Amino acid sequence: MGLAKTEIFSDEQNEIAGFAKVFGHPARVAILQHLFKINTCVCGDLVNEIGLAQPTISQHLKELKLLGLIKGSVEGTSVCYCINTEKWLEMKGILNQFLNQDIAQQGDCC
Amino acid sequence: MGLAKTEIFSDEQNEIAGFAKVFGHPARVAILQHLFKINTCVCGDLVNEIGLAQPTISQHLKELKLLGLIKGSVEGTSVCYCINTEKWLEMKGILNQFLNQDIAQQGDCC
């Protein structure tokens, strides 16, 4: 089917999956890393930085924007992208809660 | 194409994406949460716990096993699954490094 049965899972589970999915592709990881590294707005060099065609980068940016992880503001003919710190922290909190589940666990049992 | 151009990205980027991808589906999030909650081996009740068919669960378990996040040992006619703590911690470290990138960042610029 290719279609996830999201309705049988909790909002929390779907939220975790939603955020994680966006990192599930190396191009988006690379884009985010670059945005962090530059530390100031990037305007268009992502296409040169990463080795993918312009429409492909544009599409990945769109997905990141849809989740709210990045912001884009038009700057003349170019567009300036940067991390949305607030949303990033929110996501970090949610994912960390999931990743830190193990503290109570005392070891493997298999 | 549906095929990610992994060769143009660094090993680190591909590794982050690989781990994240596995959480990119709520069923796998649910499976992991349940394995943590039970805190002892779960053998087959995952199918009842989560509302998906047995082959579907089996497939998700396979992916989790492939990455090394869970271990399974045969226990009679059933199979006992549990978290692979060592691998989980390794993954946590890698993802945390990615999620914590923001510390140096001083705010949005758009």
Place this chain on the structure above:
DNA sequence: CATATTAATCGTAATATTGCAATGTTAAGA
């Protein structure tokens, strides 16, 4: 041995994702 139980695998349908060429849009500069 016959049968039931449990889980893996196979095959397949439906849908999603990835990537890009072609094209559209918008704003700057000549």
Place this chain on the structure above:
DNA sequence: TCTTAACATTGCAATATTACGATTAATATG
């Protein structure tokens, strides 16, 4: 206004993912 630039959108081909029915494999149990 015309042209160029920087992106976004559209449309499509190739591949991946998700889900499940049917089947298979392995082990208990009567």
